[in-house]
Amino acid sequence: MRFPVNYDIAITHVVTRKKQTLVAALGVTIGVAIYLFMNSLSSGFSSYSRNNIFQTNAHIKIYKNDEISSPLTQHKNSVSVILNPQITTLSKTLINPNTLLDKIKKEPYITNAIAQVDFSAFYNRGNTQIKGSGSGVNMLQYAAMFNTPKYMVAGSVQDLQGNLNGIIIGKGISEKLNLGLGDNITVSSSYNVTKVLRIVGIFNMGNSISDDSKCYVNISTAQQFLKQGNSYVTTIYANTPDPDNTQPYVKKLQNITNYTVEDWKTTNADVISGDNTRKTMMNAISFSILVVAAFGIYNILSATISQKINDIAILKATGFKSKDVIRIFVAEALIMGLIGTTVGLCIGAILIKIMSGVYIGGPVGYFPIHFEAPIFVRSFVLGLIITLCAGYFPAKKAASVDPVEIFRR
Amino acid sequence: MKSNELVLKTQNIEKYFYDPIQFKVLDNVSFEVYKGEFLTLVGKSGSGKSTLLYCLSTMDTKFNGDLEILGEKINGKKIDDLAEIRNQHIGFVFQFHYLLPEFSCLKNVMLPALKLGKYTYEEVEEKAYQKLDILGLRDQALKPASKLSGGQQQRVSIARAMINNPQIIMCDEPTGNLDSKNTNIVFDIFKQLAHDFNQTIIAVTHDNDFAANSDRTIELADGRVIN
Numbered sequence: 001m002r003f004p005v006n007y008d009i010a011i012t013h014v015v016t017r018k019k020q021t022l023v024a025a026l027g028v029t030i031g032v033a034i035y036l037f038m039n040s041l042s043s044g045f046s047s048y049s050r051n052n053i054f055q056t057n058a059h060i061k062i063y064k065n066d067e068i069s070s071p072l073t074q075h076k077n078s079v080s081v082i083l084n085p086q087i088t089t090l091s092k093t094l095i096n097p098n099t100l101l102d103k104i105k106k107e108p109y110i111t112n113a114i115a116q117v118d119f120s121a122f123y124n125r126g127n128t129q130i131k132g133s134g135s136g137v138n139m140l141q142y143a144a145m146f147n148t149p150k151y152m153v154a155g156s157v158q159d160l161q162g163n164l165n166g167i168i169i170g171k172g173i174s175e176k177l178n179l180g181l182g183d184n185i186t187v188s189s190s191y192n193v194t195k196v197l198r199i200v201g202i203f204n205m206g207n208s209i210s211d212d213s214k215c216y217v218n219i220s221t222a223q224q225f226l227k228q229g230n231s232y233v234t235t236i237y238a239n240t241p242d243p244d245n246t247q248p249y250v251k252k253l254q255n256i257t258n259y260t261v262e263d264w265k266t267t268n269a270d271v272i273s274g275d276n277t278r279k280t281m282m283n284a285i286s287f288s289i290l291v292v293a294a295f296g297i298y299n300i301l302s303a304t305i306s307q308k309i310n311d312i313a314i315l316k317a318t319g320f321k322s323k324d325v326i327r328i329f330v331a332e333a334l335i336m337g338l339i340g341t342t343v344g345l346c347i348g349a350i351l352i353k354i355m356s357g358v359y360i361g362g363p364v365g366y367f368p369i370h371f372e373a374p375i376f377v378r379s380f381v382l383g384l385i386i387t388l389c390a391g392y393f394p395a396k397k398a399a400s401v402d403p404v405e406i407f408r409r
Numbered sequence: 410m411k412s413n414e415l416v417l418k419t420q421n422i423e424k425y426f427y428d429p430i431q432f433k434v435l436d437n438v439s440f441e442v443y444k445g446e447f448l449t450l451v452g453k454s455g456s457g458k459s460t461l462l463y464c465l466s467t468m469d470t471k472f473n474g475d476l477e478i479l480g481e482k483i484n485g486k487k488i489d490d491l492a493e494i495r496n497q498h499i500g501f502v503f504q505f506h507y508l509l510p511e512f513s514c515l516k517n518v519m520l521p522a523l524k525l526g527k528y529t530y531e532e533v534e535e536k537a538y539q540k541l542d543i544l545g546l547r548d549q550a551l552k553p554a555s556k557l558s559g560g561q562q563q564r565v566s567i568a569r570a571m572i573n574n575p576q577i578i579m580c581d582e583p584t585g586n587l588d589s590k591n592t593n594i595v596f597d598i599f600k601q602l603a604h605d606f607n608q609t610i611i612a613v614t615h616d617n618d619f620a621a622n623s624d625r626t627i628e629l630a631d632g633r634v635i636n
Contacts, residue, residue, distance in 0.1 A: 002530055005523035009509075016511040314507035317468060318521040318569070319496020321489045404463045407503055407581065 006324050009315075010331035013304065021336055024300040028340025028383055029347060031293030035286040036348030036379040041355070041369050042282040046275050048368035053271060055146060055205050056214075057264045058112075058237035059246050060253060062104070064092055065260040094259055097233035103256055104238055109249055113238040114141045117222040121215055123169070124186040125177040132173065132213030134187070136222020139168070145239060148203065148216075154181045155201030164221050168201035172212030187215070189225035197221075206365070290382065293340070294390035297333050301394040305329065312398050313406035322399040329398050333391020334384070341383035345376060414444040415480070416576050416609050422464060422474035423632075424457075434460050435472065436632040444576070447603040447610045449620040452629035458613045459581055461629065465611065466499065466579050467491040479576055496525055500570025504582035506562040508554035508569075514541065515550040518568045525573050533572075540568040544598060560591030567598060571608075578602065580612035584619060596622065 003011060014021045066087045072080075094100060097115055104113045117136035122129050135142075139160040143149055149157055153171060160166045167185060179185055181199055188194040197217065205211055217225075223232050240249045246263035253261045265272055305312070312325060355367045424435040434457045442448055450458040463469040465476065467483055470491070476483040479498060483491070495501075508517045518537040522528065528536070541547050544564040549557060554565060563583065570578050580599075584592040596619055602608045603624070612623070620626045628636035 005520065005526075008523070009520075012511050310505075310507055311509050314501075314509070315520070316492065317466070317495065317501050317507075319492050319524050321492045323489070324524070402468075404469045407463070408459065 006320075006327045007331050010328045010335065013308075013328075014332050014335045017304065020300045020304065021339070024297045024336040025340035025343065027293035027296030028290075028337055028387060029293075029344040031290040031386075032341050032344025032379050032383040033347040033351065034289050035382065036345060036375060037351045037355075038282045038286040039375045039379070040348075040352050040372055041367075042279050043372055043375060044368035044370055045278065047370075048364065049271055049275055052205075052207055053264060053268050054243075055151070055207070056210060057267060058114075058145060059240045059243050059264055060238045060250060061262050061264070061267060062094070062100075062236040062238070062253065062257060062259050063234060063262075064089065064094055091232075092234050093228070093232045094234070094236065097231060097236065100257060101233075101236055104236060104253065107252065107256070109240055109252070111239045111241055112145050113236060114138060114145055115219070115233045116142075116235045116237060117219050117226070117228075117232060118234045119222055119225045120190045121225070122188045122190075123173055123177060123215070124188060125179065128177060130173055130176060130213070132170075132215065134189075134215045134217055134222060134225065136217050136219040136225075138219060139216060142216070145237065151203045151205045153202050153204045155199070157201060159200035160216060160218065162218070163198075163200060164218055165195075165198050166200040166217070167197040167221075168203060168216040169199060170211040170214050171202055171204040172208060173215070174199070174202050176212070187225075191225065191227045193225050193227060195221070195225070287382075290386055294386040297336055297387050297390040298394060300336075301329060301333055301391055302397070304332070305394050305398045309401060309406060312401045313403035316401065316403045317407070325399040325401075326392070326395040329395035330388065330391045333387050333395070337384055337387025337391070340387070341380055344383060345380060348379065349376075415441055416444050416478070417442040417465065417611070418475075418477040419465070420475040420477075422461070422472055422476065424460060424464060424469075424472035434632050435464070438474070438629075438632070438634055440627060440634060442577075442609055442611060444609055445603055445607040447599060447624040448612070449623040449626045450611065450613045450629065451615060451617070451620045451626055454615070456629040457632040458629045462579055462581055462611065462613045466501070467495055496521060497573060498576045500573070500575040500578040502563070502567050502570050502578065502580040502583045504585040506554075506559075506566040508562055508565055510553065510555040512554060513551050514546065514554050514557065514565045514568075517554050517565060518572050521569060522572045537568070537572060540571050541565070543571075543601075544568050560587055560594065563587060563591065563595060564598070567595070571602070575608065577609045577611060580610065580614075582614060583612055584614065584616055592616070592619065 066089045069085050069088045101113060101115050104110055114137065119134050119136070121132050121134035123132060139157050143157040155168065157168070160168055167187065169185065174180065177185065179199060181202060183199050184196050185199055186194060186196050220230060223230060226232060240246055243264065246265065250261050250263050315325065349371065352369050352371060356369050358367045359365065360367055418441045420439050422435050422438040423433065426432045426434055438461060450462060452458045464472045467478070478494065515534070515537050518540060519533050522533040522536065523530070538547060538550060541550050544567060546561060546564055546568065549561060554562065557565065563586070584595050587595060599610050599612065603610050614620055626636070627634055
């Protein structure tokens with residue numbers, strides 16, 4: 001295989017200066033490997049925390065928000081008089097929830113919707129009391145939406161269906177109260193309703209907030225806890241086709257109902273902003289490492305050019321144009337960059353492979369890191385772009401060498 | 410042999426150096442060079458002979474006056490176009506050989522022809538062997554350029570100057586680093602190139618024997634042609 005003369009010269013330079021080539025390539029290798037690794041890690045953590053969110057949150061939540069009493073006078077020029085502002089909401093229920101649920105389900109962009117009754121629960125055994133929250137749901141529908149069966153460690157979600165005396169509790173509650181499958185648990189509500197329910201299932205979601213406090217009962221059981229009738233529903237959850245782009249659906253749903261429509265991003269703004277902070281930091285750090293690696297190429301190429309200034313002069317004298325000189329040295333940078341990037345991707349992949357087998361304990365379990373093709377592509381492209389820039393500036397300097405000055409020395 | 414075909418013509422070339430002070434290096438230089446002529450430029454150091462050569466070479470464009478090479482006006486041409494003219498029509502030999510140390514002699518000779526891109530790699534290789542043959546270096550062709558003796562390196566650089574069969578070969582002190590034996594070899598080669606191959610040689614030298622044996626000598630003093 002024969003390369004055009006410019007690339008022939010570039011390859012010869014790179015091959016005859018193996019050590020410098022390898023040093024420059026090594027810099028890029030480390031840069032790309034770390035960039036790939038850190039971005040995979042950050043993306044792994046993001047998808048982990050997002051999975052966590054979707055364990056108990058749907059894409060969109062509809063509920064009745066508290067209303068604060070408004071000023072007594074609202075005229076433009078008058079003084080607002082307000083005495084003892086307070087919440088005026090008398091009941092948390094959505095009015096006529098079944099009609100609303102049916103209406104929402106008919107919307108073409110809604111993939112799934114369920115009704116839920118939330119209440120505060122206290123789990124008792126002897127003198128021990130654990131505070132928590134309960135959700136009254138149609139368990140099969142709920143399980144279909146939140147993939148609950150995946151987290152069941154004892155019993156099953158089917159056993160709750162239609163069983164008004166059944167309850168599914170978190171693993172933490174089960175351990176603290178020393179109650180297992182089939183045992184009875186005394187649950188009371190803030191409305192002073194106490195019931196003895198039979199444990200038909202135990203779940204372990206891997207996050208302590210759910211595992212130590214949450215329970216599931218049937219909707220009517222929950223309504224009894226709240227001393228309410230069978231039209232009492234506190235929340236409607238709905239899923240959409242694209243969780244990353246919920247805003248337009250929120251707007252459309254807001255047209256249907258007066259109740260507060262909130263997507264999961266708003267509900268979990270703190271988690272998401274933490275996530276973004278981590279992403280930005282990791283990106284910035286790994287990108288800086290890549291830039292430092294590029295300086296390695298810049299330095300080595302600059303040194304090569306100073307050493308080869310005679311060669312550049314004679315090439316220009318014998319008819320090589322400025323753009324030929326630029327091509328020669330950019331090609332050298334690209335060869336180094338290509339070697340470095342390729343090896344870097346391999347090393348990054350090995351790091352990911354090793355880390356994905358490391359157990360860090362806690363609810364996270366194994367390191368949440370995976371092979372993700374887009375990140376590999378991004379690392380590769382970025383590695384090459386950066387070496388291209390690192391090569392271009394010294395190459396430009398080389399192209400501006402005035403041969404007369406060299407020959408007259 | 411010398412013909413009446415004009416290959417290079419200058420008219421009123423003048424050039425200034427500005428650093429450290431303004432100084433006129435070339436003053437009203439006008440002459441003509443014909444095909445197959447072996448011309449030497451002589452003069453004391455600082456007379457402007459090398460400066461003149463670099464102006465003629467198209468590498469230095471910062472001068473006033475007209476320069477015509479092969480009937481084409483050079484003034485105001487783009488740098489890349491000038492590079493193309495040098496590639497095709499002008500060969501260079503310097504005091505130092507300026508061979509690329511990583512490449513074999515053969516490859517060094519081939520590079521300008523590969524850049525020209527008129528012939529295939531194999532044809533260029535064949536031509537390079539021919540040129541090295543003329544200079545008696547065929548057996549050294551595949552050695553790295555850095556492994557040759559000074560005289561051999563200078564001959565390789567002459568082969569490189571010849572590879573595209575340029576009309577003009579310009580030399581700046583081509584024998585400056587050579588002993589008398591190698592100087593004679595190089596001189597004979599130039600003579601042969603001019604008279605047998607009908608190429609024009611323009612050489613700057615301060616070797617009086619070398620100049621005396623050439624076809625014509627132009628002497629410069631203080632930037633002016635005096636002879």
